[in-house]
Amino acid sequence: MNQTRIPAIYMRGGTSKGVFFRADSLPADPALRDRILLRVIGSPDPYGKQIDGMGGGTSSTSKVVLIGPSARPDCDVDYLFGAVSIDTPVIDWSGNCGNLTSAVGPFAIAQGLVDAPRDGLATVRIWQANLGAKIVAHVPVQDGEVVEDGDFELDGVTFPAAEIRLEFLDPGGAEDGDAAAGAMFPTGQPVDTLDVPGYGAFAVTLINAGNPTIFMHARDLGLRGNELQPDVNENAALLKKCEAIRAHAAVRMGLGNSADEVSASRPATPKLAFVSEPAGYVASSGKRIEATDVDLNVRILSMGKLHHAMTGTGAVAIAVAAAIPGTIVNQLVANSTNATNGRVRFGHPSGAMTVGAEAEQRDGDWIVTRAVMSRSARRLMEGQVLVPSALWTDA
Incomplete structure (x- = not known):
């Protein structure tokens, strides 16, 4: 045989x-x-x-x-x-x-x-x-x-x-794996300035939650935040810029020794996501998403391309970042009149999704004990x- x-x-x-x-x-x-x-x-x-x-x-x-x-x-x-x-x-x-x-x-x-x-x-x-x-x-x-x-x-x-309901316990920490090395915020800050040679400096939130994730403003990429896959994946220069940001952020998070090493050996993590204030758009299915339907718009890249919807771990990271004061995500959600009871609804290329996280302050530090989402x-x-x-x- x-x-x-x-x-x-x-x-x-x-x-x-x-x-x-x-x-x-x-x-x-x-x-x-x-x-x-x-x-x-x-x-x-x-x-x-x-x-x-x-x-x-x-x-x-x-x-x-x-x-x-x-x-x-x-x-x-x-x-x-x-x-x-x-x-x-x-x-x-x-x-x-x-x-x-x-x-x-x-x-x-x-x-x-x-x-x-x-x-x-x-x-x-x-x-x-x-x-x-x-x-x-x-x-x-x-x-x-x-x-x-x-x-x-x-x-x-x-x-x-x-x-199927999923509960991610202690999503901002880990007992094993390299995500544990930096705890929830690898740099200790909810927002950092990341210098990327050839592209400039960017405000970013570097967080370990679900997966190591990088959040940045869509406007810093010259985007609105309500883009669909063709808008991003057919722009080679933009994808190259996103990968440079992702790779340098990974080094800042302690996940690689160099940007070149990150790009070669760990294309899956960390994930890069860009966020914006709510803005209406027509999802890839033809469904209309109104600005009043969501608390913010989020797009995430996976393996070098814009994801067609939202990664599950990206949803967890959104929930956690939204619950922690000072992060880029939290700053957007804090201005929303819709977000309540630790739950946030965000728009993605295929539609919208609701996730939640439970956060509490211990000895001056914010701790997220659980993130919840539903899938099938x-x-x-x-x-x-x-x-x-x-x-x-x-x-």
């Missing part, structure tokens, strides 16, 4: 898709594991389409997830996420995918990794191994199986599905993926 079969499930989680594996279905050697996963997804592909693999040629569809039983007494499963580069042989394991997090609980239940009630809500305690953080998923079940049909609508996803998930295909057997024999 010239191909080897590996058990896998292809799943949508939030506005992303990825190939899910039980961790014990893959080699323990990280180098061999990554070699196999790259081939599963179809990377690297100089054509940018991943035709010979399971990837979809976008940052939202070029992803892999590994799940197994947790050794931690306070968690049920360990969850490792990989962002697969489309055109280079790199899998970035430095961050999390908040969208695919919504599919972790359903996968764990279906695989028998969690004891779920016959009916009601199953609580799945997830250890996010990339960042060293705990997430709790509340997954609806009926007759012992995950409920996937429902009426929960998510802008960026065509069909409604069952709601669905199995798209289950069975086996096929990869050339020579990947093992030639290793």
Whole structure:
């Protein structure tokens, strides 16, 4: 046999898709594991389409997830996420995918990794191994199986599905992973001035929440903040500028030794997002978003391109930054008449979304204890993926 079969499930989680594996279905050697996963997804592909693999040629569809039983007494499963580069042989394991997090609980239940009630809500305690953080998923079940049909609508996803509520515990801190090195604010400040050679100085909020994230004003990029994908992704000069800002900010956050190293080895994190006051626009679906519908507009870049909606971890970072006085996000939300009870509604290219965070002050410092958002998930295909057997024999 010239191909080897590996058990896998292809799943949508939030506005992303990825190939899910039980961790014990893959080699323990990280180098061999990554070699196999790259081939599963179809990377690297100089054509940018991943035709010979399971990837979809976008940052939202070029992803892999590994799940197994947790050794931690306070968690049920360990969850490792990989962002697969489309055109280079790199899998970035430095961050999390908040969208695919919504599919972790359903996968764990279906695989028998969690004891779920016959009916009601199953609580799945997830250890996010990339960042060293705990997430709790509340997954609806009926007759012992995950409920996937429902009426929960998510802008960026065509069909409604069952709601899955996610709680990101202590989203501004982490026990393991490089996100822990800088705590919530790596520089200790809610706003910094970042000097980027060749481009100038920018006001930025550098924050570890969900994923390491950089927030800046849309106007500092010459943008309005209500742009759609073509407005940004077809502007090569703008993308180059954004990557320079992202890479230099990562160094400032202690996530790399040089901007060149960041661009080469960790394209997935930190994420760069730009924000603005509410402004109306027509979303990619044709839905009209009025300025009065949202507290602010947010756009985020993922793997070098503007995301078609909002990353799940970006939503967490927005909620956390909105709850902390002094951040760029908080300054915008503070002027909004809509934001209440720790919840913020923001506009993104596919529509709008509401997220929330609980914050309190301890010894003069603001602490965010929990961020909450809702997503949905669905199995798209289950069975086996096929990869050339020579990947093992030639290793």
